[in-house]
Amino acid sequence: MKRLVPLAVVVVLATVPFSAASVPGLLPGPVNSPGSLRILALCLVFAALAAGYDLLFGRTGLLSFGHALHVAAGSYTVNIAVTKLGWSLPAGLALAAAVGVALPLLIGAVSVRVTGIAFAMVTLAFAQAGSILAQRDPGGWTGGEEGLSLRASGVPDLFLGVTNTVNLYWLALAFLIATVLVIRWANDTPAGRLWAAIRENERRVAVLGVHPYRAKLLAYVLAGFLGTAGGVVHLLVSGGSNPELTTSALTLSLLVMVVLGGTGSRWGAIVGGALYTFLDLRLGELSTSETLHGLPAVLRVPLTEPLFVLGTLFIIMVYALPHGLAGIKLPRRAA
Amino acid sequence: MRDLILIALTGLGLGALYYLVAAGLSLIFGLMDVLNFAHGAFLAAGAYGTWWATGHLPGGGTQGWGFVLSVVFGVALGAILGALTELTLIRPLYARPIRQVLVTVGLSLAATALLRAVAGADPLRFPKPGWTARTTRVVGATVPNDRLLLIGAAVTVFAALSLFLRTTRYGLIVRAGVQDRAMVTALGIDVRRAFTLVFAIGGGAAALAGALGGVYFESINPAQGGSLLIFAFIVVVIGRMGSVTGTAVAAVAVGLVQQFANFYAASGLGDLSVVLLLAAVLLTRRATLTGSLA
Numbered sequence: 001m002k003r004l005v006p007l008a009v010v011v012v013l014a015t016v017p018f019s020a021a022s023v024p025g026l027l028p029g030p031v032n033s034p035g036s037l038r039i040l041a042l043c044l045v046f047a048a049l050a051a052g053y054d055l056l057f058g059r060t061g062l063l064s065f066g067h068a069l070h071v072a073a074g075s076y077t078v079n080i081a082v083t084k085l086g087w088s089l090p091a092g093l094a095l096a097a098a099v100g101v102a103l104p105l106l107i108g109a110v111s112v113r114v115t116g117i118a119f120a121m122v123t124l125a126f127a128q129a130g131s132i133l134a135q136r137d138p139g140g141w142t143g144g145e146e147g148l149s150l151r152a153s154g155v156p157d158l159f160l161g162v163t164n165t166v167n168l169y170w171l172a173l174a175f176l177i178a179t180v181l182v183i184r185w186a187n188d189t190p191a192g193r194l195w196a197a198i199r200e201n202e203r204r205v206a207v208l209g210v211h212p213y214r215a216k217l218l219a220y221v222l223a224g225f226l227g228t229a230g231g232v233v234h235l236l237v238s239g240g241s242n243p244e245l246t247t248s249a250l251t252l253s254l255l256v257m258v259v260l261g262g263t264g265s266r267w268g269a270i271v272g273g274a275l276y277t278f279l280d281l282r283l284g285e286l287s288t289s290e291t292l293h294g295l296p297a298v299l300r301v302p303l304t305e306p307l308f309v310l311g312t313l314f315i316i317m318v319y320a321l322p323h324g325l326a327g328i329k330l331p332r333r334a335a
Numbered sequence: 336m337r338d339l340i341l342i343a344l345t346g347l348g349l350g351a352l353y354y355l356v357a358a359g360l361s362l363i364f365g366l367m368d369v370l371n372f373a374h375g376a377f378l379a380a381g382a383y384g385t386w387w388a389t390g391h392l393p394g395g396g397t398q399g400w401g402f403v404l405s406v407v408f409g410v411a412l413g414a415i416l417g418a419l420t421e422l423t424l425i426r427p428l429y430a431r432p433i434r435q436v437l438v439t440v441g442l443s444l445a446a447t448a449l450l451r452a453v454a455g456a457d458p459l460r461f462p463k464p465g466w467t468a469r470t471t472r473v474v475g476a477t478v479p480n481d482r483l484l485l486i487g488a489a490v491t492v493f494a495a496l497s498l499f500l501r502t503t504r505y506g507l508i509v510r511a512g513v514q515d516r517a518m519v520t521a522l523g524i525d526v527r528r529a530f531t532l533v534f535a536i537g538g539g540a541a542a543l544a545g546a547l548g549g550v551y552f553e554s555i556n557p558a559q560g561g562s563l564l565i566f567a568f569i570v571v572v573i574g575r576m577g578s579v580t581g582t583a584v585a586a587v588a589v590g591l592v593q594q595f596a597n598f599y600a601a602s603g604l605g606d607l608s609v610v611l612l613l614a615a616v617l618l619t620r621r622a623t624l625t626g627s628l629a
Binding site for chain 1: 364370372424427428433434437438440441442443444445446447448449451452453561565568569572576603606607610611613614617618
């Protein structure tokens with residue numbers, strides 16, 4: 001029975017675009033309207049990105065502050081290849097795949113040598129360098145503060161136009177499913193069991209004669225690759241690269257998503273990622289809605305800021321539910 | 336030569352700003368293992384508190400002692416916010432550093448967003464006392480006074496902090512706590528009051544950086560704390576977390592490297608060179624990162 005639940009969730013998610021039902025207050029229009037589908041697609045993308053980040057933080061215990069670098073690398077690589085160099089999308093994807101392995105390998109090889117806060121800081125430093133590069137716009141390649149919109153003629157018609165938003169939604173869903181399967185598979189490999197051991201006690205792993213370095217590097221490269229792929233999907237769904245994608249704020253959001261959902265759990269990061277993104281995108285709308293209009297300013301003004309609500313929610317969660325949403329114990333029914 | 340002195344003093348001024356933010360961060364990390372992401376919020380509290388006080392506080396103003404009083408108000412606000420944060424949010428998670436760090440992440444998100452909701456996302460013009468806009472001649476170079484103000488403030492805070500750590504009983508507890516918190520606790524000394532104190536000092540210093548940063552940049556915005564915080568993190572790590580002198584030296588180094596790279600290489604390369612400096616320092620120094628206080 002229990003094995004059927006994920007399958008049922010996938011079926012429901014896949015058929016969502018066929019529903020014309022409207023969910024007043026939650027989505028801007030009927031479920032199958034392009035606006036709603038775009039929001040849902042972004043939720044799926046960030047759910048996958050959070051799951052990839054959780055591979056590092058939740059499962060291997062590596063607190064990286066530089067995950068945004070890999071997401072941005074995916075988005076900017078394909079975008080620059082297609083928009084600036086005039087490459088075809090498949091060629092851009094091939095380049096992104098190479099970057100998605102090479103960059104994490106390079107940065108991981110350096111940063112995995114140190115542990116704890118030092119690891120966090122080295123990864124932060126590299127990501128910060130990437131962020132500065134993207135914002136300084138060297139040679140006009142990245143578009144600087146403005147970002148870079150994707151050249152539409154370089155993208156297959158399948159992913160273009162308002163009517164094809166549904167394809168982007170399915171793309172995001174496929175990416176999420178692929179991410180989940182890869183992570184689940186990786187965790188069952190010997191390397192995956194080593195990750196769990198490293199998370200619990202790295203010194204003990206080293207004493208047992210196993211090199212934690214290679215296992216940690218593998219986790220970093222895999223998570224980096226998933227992040228890069230997520231950046232590419234994000235590029236297609238949002239239609240451009242934004243320098244906000246490069247900042248440490250994105251990494252912090254991923255951290256919040258993972259903790260919100262529950263670190264190292266089966267579906268915690270996914271739910272956390274989707275929920276965070278949904279609230280972030282939709283709470284801003286709330287400010288103009290009728291519901292809030294009657295409230296006194298003391299309540300209304302803070303509620304117009306999605307990050308205020310999310311930050312407060314997060315603080316409460318850290319106290320009330322240390323294991324995140326995944327830690328909620330449902331009352332068991334008698335068999 | 337004149338260029339050299341101007342760049343050096345500008346670099347030192349920026350380093351002074353970094354020092355003010357990093358001093359509290361470093362002590363908090365050294366003592367409690369908490370990387371305080373909410374530090375940017377204390378900085379913003381100082382900047383916006385000072386800004387508010389120049390217009391609304393009785394006796395506050397943009398000139399002379401009125402401005403000093405306004406800055407004192409901002410600093411007090413930052414210190415109170417720091418102490419309150421420790422008492423209400425950090426203390427209940429005693430001995431769970433990772434969750435303490437997470438709470439400060441949440442607080443930084445919420446506080447910045449709240450500030451944006453109340454004060455608006457646009458930068459505010461910061462009132463600059465007349466004399467800070469004027470210049471002083473230093474060995475032939477014409478140096479804006481605001482840089483000298485920053486350096487003076489950082490040196491004062493550094494001296495006061497060193498004196499506090501070396502000569503007072505609480506300073507002793509903090510110094511010992513940074514070395515080995517478990518041992519201090521085992522000796523029957525309550526380090527928790529030292530935690531609150533360190534948070535208040537850190538909040539006050541960051542708030543001072545916010546107010547003086549307002550003078551230097553001539554405007555304040557809700558996100559300013561965040562961007563300064565990244566550099567303060569870098570300073571804290573280069574200066575070995577928990578070391579007051581190390582933080583000062585690192586702040587000076589980072590400020591100077593940034594300004595000289597900006598001038599002699601290309602504008603914008605300054606930020607990048609600081610990041611490279613951090614990576615180089617971390618990779619050549621594999622020993623433990625929490626140093627001793629000296």
